Amino acid sequence: xxxxxxxxxxxxxxxxxxxxxxxxxxxxxxxxxxxxxxxxxxxxxxxxxxxxxxxxxxxxxxxxxxxxxxxxxxxxxxxxxxxxxxxxxxxxxxxxxxxxxxxxxxxxxxxxxx
Amino acid sequence: xxxxxxxxxxxxxxxxxxxxxxxxxxxxxxxxxxxxxxxxxxxxxxxxxxxxxxxxxxxxxxxxxxxxxxxxxxxxxxxxxxxxxxxxxxxxxxxxxxxxxxxxxxxxxxx
Numbered sequence: 151x152x153x154x155x156x157x158x159x160x161x162x163x164x165x166x167x168x169x170x171x172x173x174x175x176x177x178x179x180x181x182x183x184x185x186x187x188x189x190x191x192x193x194x195x196x197x198x199x200x201x202x203x204x205x206x207x208x209x210x211x212x213x214x215x216x217x218x219x220x221x222x223x224x225x226x227x228x229x230x231x232x233x234x235x236x237x238x239x240x241x242x243x244x245x246x247x248x249x250x251x252x253x254x255x256x257x258x259x260x261x262x263x264x
Numbered sequence: 265x266x267x268x269x270x271x272x273x274x275x276x277x278x279x280x281x282x283x284x285x286x287x288x289x290x291x292x293x294x295x296x297x298x299x300x301x302x303x304x305x306x307x308x309x310x311x312x313x314x315x316x317x318x319x320x321x322x323x324x325x326x327x328x329x330x331x332x333x334x335x336x337x338x339x340x341x342x343x344x345x346x347x348x349x350x351x352x353x354x355x356x357x358x359x360x361x362x363x364x365x366x367x368x369x370x371x372x373x374x375x
Contacts, residue, residue: 152306181361193307193352193365206362240306248361250295250314255306 153177154243154256162262168229171259175222175243181205182224183244183253184216188237199224200247231263268296268353268366276372283340285369287353288333294356296329296336297363301350310338310351343373 153176161169175182184196195208199218210216213231218224228235238258244251268289277283287296295314299307313320313329313336320327326339340347350370354363 152308154306183361183363185365192367193354195362195364198361208362238304242307244361250312251361252309252312253361253363254309255299257306258304260304 152254152256154241154254156239156241156256156259158259159257160260160262162264163231164264165231165233167231167263168227169231169261171226171228171239171241171261173224173226173241173243173256175224175241176254179243179245179254180222181244181247181251182218182222183242184210184224184226185240185242185255186237187240187258188234191237193240196226198247205247228261233263236261236263268355268364270351270353270366270369272369273367274370274372276374277343279344279373279375281343281373283343283347283371283373285338285351285371287336287338287366289336289353289355289366290334291357293331296327297354297356298325298327298336298338299352299354299365301352301368303349307352340371343371345373345375347371348373 155174180201196210198206216226242253242255297312298310324341350368352368354365
């Protein structure tokens, strides 16, 4: 158990819908990262927050947005869902920023768009 | 796009044997990390090697890094059935911990 929690574990929804994925980092970790894992794209970095501020952006679609709240939990919002958005979405956390800080991954949320 | 490419894509060995997988990457890096993923679950950090290091050990794991060839290898010695997993290399291109993962090597260890 990494100490990172993600809810829900599974999400099944229809095209065009909007969903929110939630992540609680390990106690004391200030950085939160979101990754998407799909069969065709592999593991892709989406976005990073550090202590409430956006720090780095990757291949995140405009339909997707994220935020980190004062209690440091984070939410990833996916809207106007398409079939291709079906994937495993992972959240990771680390104590600081920069990749020398080990990232601890949550169990993921499996999103299925029908 | 993926920075790292692992080779082989899949590897099947028997318990007790060693498993070696390689990772090649395209641009200069700050460090390279290896992660393990068990069947669609979360990733587990295995080891980090900095760009100025050539070799690192952690238990049964040995990682090498050759920055001139832009490649790294992960060796698992005396493999066990519990080592069955996908292994990913991830690189950091001098950014804020924005890791770029390879496609992974799927390792199956049979008793």
